[in-house]
Amino acid sequence: MTGAALPRRPGLRERLARRGLDGTTLLVLPAALAILALFVFPFIEGLVLSFLPKQGGPLANYAKFFGDPYLWKTIPTTLGIAIPATLANIALSVPVALRVRRMKRQRLLTTILVIPITLGTVLVAEGLLNYLGPQGWLNRTLMALHLIDRPVRLVHNYWGVLWSLVIAGFPFTFLLTLSYVSGIDPNLERAAATLGAGPRARFRTVLLPLMASGLAITFCLSFVQAFAVYPSAVLVGAPAGSTRVISIAAFQAAYETYDDSLASSIAMIMAAIQLVIVVLVLAGRSLFYRGPAGGGKG
């Protein structure tokens, strides 16, 4: 710039402040550093470590994982548990959320449903072992009703893990879905009704499209939780067989064979699979409407 009487160039502090960087902004630093040190750094370390196997070339761990059916088959096993559990939770959540949002007193129900989330999977697993066991109340009830002759094996197999994921996962999925559904302006549905849309048409044309993007997020969050299932796969599943999920493989590598490098590789593979699923679902989400679900101004 050339010109006479150029105004005093503002100081550095002033220039930074204009861009939003001042003392207040620095308050974000301690937390950001903590997350960098405790999350980003270990993650990068893990990634590097996964390419430094105990023996062999940089990709030896990955070659080992995908070459050994005992290891790579944990992926289809995990997906085979996580995807049905997530889909079931969403399929159950949507109709319940659609009804519950009309209730004035949702709090009692939401409070009851929050209990299994806070108790966590370990306690739910212990409860399932008692409740679904051969002498448990469920088998006794079914036998008393003469639906079965002898106890059905409900735990220590695939179904045990699936139940535990539904018990712990449904409330989570439901509460997320409820928060999305509650965000839809009830007047939209009323408007559709006055225009001749019956309940099913209203669901198809108004509610579902407005919920779709929220359901995609819900799917991602629920899936990521189900994919990393560990305690219930060990406690109520068959950890050496039908529920040998990828977390178990990672844990064994780290704490039973003390191969940090292989364990890190498996953790990275887990992260990659989750990322792929999340990206796929979110890419699908971009096909849907994503704006606010209000009916207009105000």
Next chain:
Amino acid sequence: MAIHSKDFRTLRLDGVQRDFGAFNALKGISLTIARGEFVALLGPSGCGKSTALNCVAGLLPLTGGTISLDDTRIDTLSPEDRGFGMVFQNYALFPHMSVARNVGFGLAMRNEPRAQIAEKVAEALRLVRLEGQADKLPGQLSGGQQQRVAIARAIVVAPPLVMMDEPLSNLDAKLRLEMRAEIRRIHAHLGSATIYVTHDQDEALSLADRIVVMRQGEVRQVGTPEDLYTRPATVDVAEFMGFRNMLPATMAGAGSGTRARVTVDGAACEGTPVGPLAPGAVTLAIRPEDLRPQDDGPLAARVDQVEYRGRAFFGIATTPGGTALHFRAPSRVAPGTALRFGADPDRILIYGGAA
């Protein structure tokens, strides 16, 4: 193909009640609306006007009474089976659909052929002057444009009855005046009966063929805008239909013709009784613009303040008895001036009972 509303003779509300628990939001409303009529439900918030509209729309079930279209009872039908059009206060446009799909929604629900829907949507958008906006999403439109889409969506199905729930309350003053004219034009073009809910008496006066004044879940008065403005049937309707001085007075006897004589603050004057009057306390209702300073006027008062409101001066004066008088003056009057006021006896309304 032009949009014209389906025919019917009368829509009848008969003793319509709606309770919310122990609260009676509607205490037995009866009303008949004729084909093509523009009826405004007017009243302060909480008077039950929106509840009444939702009952007609089928969005709220009745707790008593019936609603019928000609000879068919419709109050048991769900909203989607009534075939009315409704414009919501916050427009309730489907945010995920283009303007054209919003407007065509009702037609699609009636399974009309695509080509016909496109044609009707185009015509409706022309009618509300939104040609060229068909492919936008509602979020990309201004408030006034969204309002037009909401109207187009309600009228494109050619409903026998269009309901509007405070449709202009979210717009700024200038746009409100414009849209008021638009609504009048569209109504004239379509000729469908319209129920228009508002708390704004100007809107009701300028739009409606008939105004239904509601208060506390009851109909207080039904009449043409002129009726209501000049001859409110009760004190509370008088208070609601534009500002009036409400002066406590005492009956003094019959006046000339149909008039009555009263004393107010010791001064005698004549006015027009509304309804039967008993001896004793009555209330006079006089608009500020009807109350003029005149040398031989019966009411004496001292001016407290005067303000200029464009074209005229409005002031407040106090009578010796302590009653405040709002009046219009042709010129500025200094505070403290002693004046006498009078009014045309036709414009002095006398209601029974104390104010």
Next chain:
Amino acid sequence: MTQSRTSILDRIWILAVWTFVGFFILNLAAIVGAVAVNSVATRWLGTWLPKAYTWHWYADAWSEFQLGNILTVTFEVVGAVVLLSGLLGVPAAYALSRRDFPGKKAVMLLFLLPLLVPPMTIGIPLATVLYRLGLGGTIWGVILANLVPSLPFVILITIPFIDQIDQRVEQAARVFGANTLRLFTHVLVPLLTPGILAALLLVLVRTIAMFELTFLTSGPTSQTLVVALYYAVSAAGVRAGQSVDAMAMIYMVTTLVWLVIALRFVNPTQIVGRQAAARD
């Protein structure tokens, strides 16, 4: 949507939905109930309910599993996590709410990622790093590991609370002569107390229940209650089942007490929801 008439099909559908909810809650009650009943049973085999009841399993569990030590560790960990995530998180949330600076989106992503990656995935590399630093298996390792989800959680929950406080209130305080410290102590902290309290209570509940990260980073002296419970359950057969369930009850009560307190201040959906919180 209220309708004057509900068709039979709709009624069946509504009934089905409520039946499912009822069935779910019944099963939930049964799962918790089975643990509770077993923990006070003398012997419970092949019957609907045990023949006789006793409290002695609680005493057994207390001594067998050294619950005194475990509870101490649990509350030390939880207390430190709550304190640290509050001290680091609230100022960060304040900065993120009040300032718009270059790279803010990246910082938000940085705080969002730890919540999107499941603890098992980050736990393994984190544990590796902590063990290399000599923190693995110590109580400090457990505290640091638990900060990974807690700190972002506090930030994301607190931001909407700070957004709600009108900035003009702060400006008014400045105009009337408050310096930054006084602004914080006299204006912001009182206004923010409900929000901070809510966030910290949620972190507390989540940290008590956080299994994976603690499991991967703790050693014998730094186990929290939930990890100890996992070991007890997975080693079933070694100890009496009733004793394990007594411990499960102690864990459940510990969690639920705080949950009940938390629910006085927050909406249940917030326990789930970064979304719910971020959207409000």
